[in-house]
Amino acid sequence: MFCIAVANQKGGVGKTTSAINIATALAASGHSVLLIDLDPQGNASTGLGIAQNKRQRSSYHVLIDRGGLVEAVVPTGIPHLDVVPATVDLSGAEIELVDLEQRTHRLHQAIEGASRHWDIVLIDCPPSLGLLTINAMVAADALLVPLQCEFFALEGLSQLLNTVERIRSRFNPSLSILGVALTMYDRRNRLTEQVSTDVRAVLGKVVFDTVIPRNVRLSEAPSHGLPALIYDHRCSGSEAYMALAREVIQRLPRQEAAA
Numbered sequence: 038m039f040c041i042a043v044a045n046q047k048g049g050v051g052k053t054t055s056a057i058n059i060a061t062a063l064a065a066s067g068h069s070v071l072l073i074d075l076d077p078q079g080n081a082s083t084g085l086g087i088a089q090n091k092r093q094r095s096s097y098h099v100l101i102d103r104g105g106l107v108e109a110v111v112p113t114g115i116p117h118l119d120v121v122p123a124t125v126d127l128s129g130a131e132i133e134l135v136d137l138e139q140r141t142h143r144l145h146q147a148i149e150g151a152s153r154h155w156d157i158v159l160i161d162c163p164p165s166l167g168l169l170t171i172n173a174m175v176a177a178d179a180l181l182v183p184l185q186c187e188f189f190a191l192e193g194l195s196q197l198l199n200t201v202e203r204i205r206s207r208f209n210p211s212l213s214i215l216g217v218a219l220t221m222y223d224r225r226n227r228l229t230e231q232v233s234t235d236v237r238a239v240l241g242k243v244v245f246d247t248v249i250p251r252n253v254r255l256s257e258a259p260s261h262g263l264p265a266l267i268y269d270h271r272c273s274g275s276e277a278y279m280a281l282a283r284e285v286i287q288r289l290p291r292q293e294a295a296a
Contacts, residue, residue: 038148038152038153038156038157038158039156039158039178039179039289039290040148040157040158040159040160040176040177040178040179041157041158041159041160041177041178041179041180041181041215041285042159042160042162042170042173042174042176042177042179042180042181043055043056043059043159043160043161043162043182043183044160044162044170044173044174044180044181044182044197045162045164045182045183045184045193045194045197046164046165046166046193046196046197046200047185047189047193048164049164049185050184050185050221051183051185051220051221051249051255052162052164053076053080053081053084053161054084054220054255054259054265055181055183055218055220055249055278055281056072056081056159056160056161057072057081057084057085057259057264057265058255058264058265058266058274058275058278058282059159059181059278059281059282059285060072060118060159060264061115061118061264061266061267061278062266062278062279062281062282062283063157063282063285063286064115064116064117064118065117065266066282066283066286067117068117068157068286068293069117069154069155069156069157070117070118070119070155070156070157070158070159071110071118071120071121071155071157071158071159072085072118072119072120072121072158072159072160072161073096073120073121073144073148073158073159073160073161073173074095074096074120074121074122074123074161075096075123075127075144075160075161075162075163075169075172075173076123076127076162076163076164076169077125077127077128077130077163078123078163079092079122079124079125079127080161080259081120081123081161082120082122082123083259083262084258084259084262084263084264085113085115085118085120085262085263085264086113086114086262086263087111087113087120087122087262089124091111092111092122092123092124094108094109095109095121095122095123095124095126095127096109096121096122096123096127097123097124097126097130099121099143099144099147100130100134100143100144100147100169100172101130101133101134101137103146103147105147105150105151106121106147106148106150106151107151109121109122115264115267119155127169130168130169131167131168131169134168134172135168140168140172141171141172141175141208142172142175142176142208143172144160144172144173144175144176145172145175145176145209147176148176156293157289157293159181160173160176160177166196166197166200170200171204171208174200174201174208174209174212175204175208175209177209177212178211178212178213179212179213179214179215180201180212180213180214180215181215181216181217181218181285182194182197182214182216182217182218183217183218183220183249184217184218184219184220184236185220185221186219186220186221186222186223186226186228186232186233186248187221187232188228188232190232190236191232191235191236191239194217194236198214201214214243215288216243216244216245216284216285216288217236217240217243217244217245218244218245218247218248218249218281219232219233219236219244219245219248219249220249221249221250221251222248222249222250223250223251224250233248245281245284245285246284247277247280247281247284248277249274249277249278249281250273250274250277252265252272252274252277254268254269254272254273254275255272255274255275265278266278266279
């Protein structure tokens with residue numbers, strides 16, 4: 038099993054959209070995938086059509102009560118894709134975790150105990166660098182960073198990479214950067230091209246070749262409880278996420294990529 042945290046402390050960068058659609062594309066390629074919704078807003082759960090009354094157990098229970106991960110899993114309507122949903126309870130988890138034992142490793146322990154069930158686990162992190170995101174980074178083998186093509190992108194990325202270095206030095210020395218995905222790409226905007234050029238100049242091959250365009254269908258799909266790949270698989274956004282998923286698979290360790 039290979040665990041990927043989808044993280045960026047900046048909100049509105051397409052993080053949850055990326056997590057949902059990459060998970061769907063990986064499942065469509067034959068991998069058994071679990072998406073853990075670790076954002077108190079629960080947008081990944083909603084975007085996969087998981088109604089509130091189906092969220093009897095959630096990522097909150099996994100972290101705080103140390104409930105079993107498998108018991109919190111809800112199947113989606115997509116073959117090979119399961120989700121651990123989030124509820125509003127998770128908004129208080131940052132405070133509750135402070136007083137708990139092994140507060141940074143609770144998600145890691147839960148995933149480790151259920152590793153035989155899935156090929157790939159994706160964690161949709163909240164837009165912050167608090168204890169929820171730290172739990173995700175401690176649990177993860179690698180980090181996937183959606184990065185909006187805008188002026189402040191590199192500044193926010195440097196903060197995230199500093200946090201990654203601290204996680205490596207203190208908790209998870211094997212944590213790597215799987216890749217940076219450029220999102221909300223608008224070819225009509227000269228600034229977009231400039232940001233893309235700057236990011237690639239700084240990070241080189243860490244940046245995925247595929248860019249995710251601004252696309253109305255990507256925005257519409259969550260309101261229907263569907264990934265864009267199911268809602269409209271022919272739109273430019275869906276095609277981009279399929280291409281990005283192929284790049285993700287190429288970067289996985291050989292046994293996971295071949296699953």
